[in-house]
Amino acid sequence: MGAGKTAVGKCLARQLDVPFLDSDDEIIRAANMSIAEIFTRDGEAFFRDRETQVISRLLAAQPGVLSTGGGAFLSPVNRQLIHQAGVSVWLKADVDLLWQRVRHKSTRPLLRTKDPFQTLKGLLLDRAPLYAQADLTVISEPEFSIEEMSSRVLDVLLSQRPDVVEENKHG
Numbered sequence: 001m002g003a004g005k006t007a008v009g010k011c012l013a014r015q016l017d018v019p020f021l022d023s024d025d026e027i028i029r030a031a032n033m034s035i036a037e038i039f040t041r042d043g044e045a046f047f048r049d050r051e052t053q054v055i056s057r058l059l060a061a062q063p064g065v066l067s068t069g070g071g072a073f074l075s076p077v078n079r080q081l082i083h084q085a086g087v088s089v090w091l092k093a094d095v096d097l098l099w100q101r102v103r104h105k106s107t108r109p110l111l112r113t114k115d116p117f118q119t120l121k122g123l124l125l126d127r128a129p130l131y132a133q134a135d136l137t138v139i140s141e142p143e144f145s146i147e148e149m150s151s152r153v154l155d156v157l158l159s160q161r162p163d164v165v166e167e168n169k170h171g
Contacts, residue, residue, distance in 0.1 A: 002101035
């Protein structure tokens with residue numbers, strides 16, 4: 001949450017000339033309600049089930065850059081789906097940077113708590129070991145622009161998984 005998955009993902013997709021897909025956007029479109037509304041009405045477990053269905057469908061489509069919600073990678077099924085179909089990238093940012101990016105947003109249902117900073121910190125602490133299972137990690141720094149982060153991701157892909165970039169260039 002706040003790592004830049006959507007912004008960096010869109011920029012990377014433009015650099016690679018492939019479609020950008022966002023699992024959260026697909027869920028919102030299919031449900032015709034916000035994620036916060038889905039959480040409130042149906043609960044997180046219901047949302048996570050739909051999320052896995054959407055991720056599976058999007059990964060089966062044409063090559064592209066897929067951004068998932070921050071909780072999607074917690075699911076072993078989702079991690080396996082993503083690993084089998086492509087490459088997972090953790091945009092690793094410290095809690096202070098994440099907080100700077102999300103503190104004024106009301107669209108984060110998991111941060112609707114008495115102390116959202118501590119909630120964010122706890123989420124990051126709990127999730128980091130699972131995020132560390134991503135195929136690749138790219139460190140995010142506050143001074144990096146979206147374009148710089150996207151270029152960093154592309155550089156890591158080219159150096160560690162050029163096969164994925166080449167597949168996209170040649171069909």
